Every structure is written in structure tokens, then in C-alpha cells.
Amino acid sequence: MKNLKIIFILLTLLVSTSACANQDKDYKVTINKTDKDSYKIHVVGSSGNEIRSITYKNLKLANKWILQFNNGSGAETINKSGEPSLNIYEEAFYAILQFLEENEYERINKVVYDLSADPSTFNFVVGKIKESLKNKDGKVINKDKQLTKIMRSSLLDGILVERTCEIASRLEYQCLKNKVGTLPIAFQRSYLGKNWDELISQAEVGLHPSLTFTVNLE
Known part of the structure; x- marks a missing residue:
């Protein structure tokens, strides 16, 4: 009986050591x-x-x-x-x-993160912006308040923000109520001054590739 107990302890230690080793290799x-x-x-x-x-x-x-x-x-x-x-x-x-x-x-x-870091999130943002451009008057400009607001609200529903908050919560963080921050929206220079609806058919609606967003934690 004593020998069986020793064997059980050794097996338990072996399994624990193996688990730690696998985790380190991740x-x-x-x-x-x-x-x-x-x-x-x-x-x-x-x-x-x-x-x-x-x-x-x-x-x-x-x-x-x-x-x-x-x-x-x-x-x-x-x-x-x-x-x-x-x-x-x-x-x-x-x-x-x-x-x-x-x-x-x-x-x-x-x-x-870059706005384009996760394709599913980026495509969701682009889709929402395209919808809003269908009836938008005027010419393409940077820092448009309406589109900046749409970009930010779309990111709030995006999976990259959701997953970031989930992972943070596992290690005793939490996302702030104001969990997403963005700079004003910006477009590639070649599209500035054109009609807004011309962006609908353009790849990525002409968004500037340097756009980023922030997930805020505490």
C-alpha cells in the first residue's frame, strides 16, 4: 500500500512537470x-x-x-x-x-492596434462607413466628426476589442467604460476633395493605412 502511494505521488509530480513544460513552450x-x-x-x-x-x-x-x-x-x-x-x-x-x-x-x-490588424474587425468598420457614405453630401475631408464617431462605435462592436477585454480580465484587468480611443478619421491624400460617394467603390473606402485605435484598461 505504501509503495502504491509513492507511485501515485511520483506520477502526480510527473504530470505537473509535464504540464508546466508544455505551457512554457506555448x-x-x-x-x-x-x-x-x-x-x-x-x-x-x-x-x-x-x-x-x-x-x-x-x-x-x-x-x-x-x-x-x-x-x-x-x-x-x-x-x-x-x-x-x-x-x-x-x-x-x-x-x-x-x-x-x-x-x-x-x-x-x-x-x-492598427485599424487593419484584424481583418474581421476592419471589414466591419469599412462596411459601416460605406453605409453612411451613400447619402453624405460634400467633399472628402479628414477629421470628419460623423465618420470618426461611426469608426469608434464600430470598433466597440468588433471582435478584437472584445477578445482584448476578455484576455485582460483573466489577469485581473478590466476594460474602462470608455474602452476604445481613436484619433480623428483620415483618408489617403488622393481621395481628399472628391465626392464622398466615390469612396464606396474604393478598396477600404480610402482609409489612411496609418489609422490606429486604443483599448483602455485598468
Whole structure:
């Protein structure tokens, strides 16, 4: 009976060790300090997918810590498996939150994505904008208040924001009531001054490729 008990304990330890080892193989996070209160993070996922040069830094005036997945900040996504980009961002975001918590870094207050980061979210936003352009008068301009509002409200219903908030909640974060932030809407220069309805037939309704949005956490 005593021998059986010892065997059971050994098997339990073996299973636990194996589980930890598999979990560690799911992702690899490395972080390098680039300046005071500024870092670059590199995540390699379970399928060999990578996101390189993710910026993690302190916004000094607001005293907020921001995580930037957007290309304009230098981040680069490498999709080796061909899986949906949404999965890659989910895996990377969860890995980073865990890493920062385990290594006692500051908590994240804002997460920045390119508007086009997740195709399903981006297509949803484009669809809503197209609907609003059918009866819109005037010429194409940047910073249109109505379209900026539509872009933001569409993002609130998008799956990337939903998943970001879900993942954050697993690690004792929550999305703020005002959970999505955007800069004013902007269009590619070649479309400025044209009639609004001309954008309906254009790829991505002429949106500027540098557009980003922010998910706000606490």
C-alpha cells in the first residue's frame, strides 16, 4: 500500500512537470530596455508566429503605460502558420500580460492596434462607413466628426476589442467604460476633395493605412 502511494505521488509530480513544460513552450517573451521607462518586446508563439519590436513604455505626462502593436511604432508581425491574425494578437497579448506580471513590471493602461490588424474587425468598420457614405453630401475631408464617431462605435462592436477585454480580465484587468480611443478619421491624400460617394467603390473606402485605435484598461 505504501509503495502504491509513492507511485501515485511520483506520477502526480510527473504530470505537473509535464504540464508546466508544455505551457512554457506555448510562447517565448523577451524584453529589452531601449530608454528610461521604454522597452521593446518580442513574442514567439506556439506555431512559430512572431510579433517583433512591440513597444512598451510610459507616457510621462499621463503617467500611463502603453503597449503598441501598431506598425507605426515599429512592431512587425510574422505569420508562419497562416492562422488568423486575431489568434496571433491574442496569444501575444496574453503572453505579455503574464510575463509583465510574473516579472513585476508596471501594469498596462493602453493597448494600441492598427485599424487593419484584424481583418474581421476592419471589414466591419469599412462596411459601416460605406453605409453612411451613400447619402453624405460634400467633399472628402479628414477629421470628419460623423465618420470618426461611426469608426469608434464600430470598433466597440468588433471582435478584437472584445477578445482584448476578455484576455485582460483573466489577469485581473478590466476594460474602462470608455474602452476604445481613436484619433480623428483620415483618408489617403488622393481621395481628399472628391465626392464622398466615390469612396464606396474604393478598396477600404480610402482609409489612411496609418489609422490606429486604443483599448483602455485598468
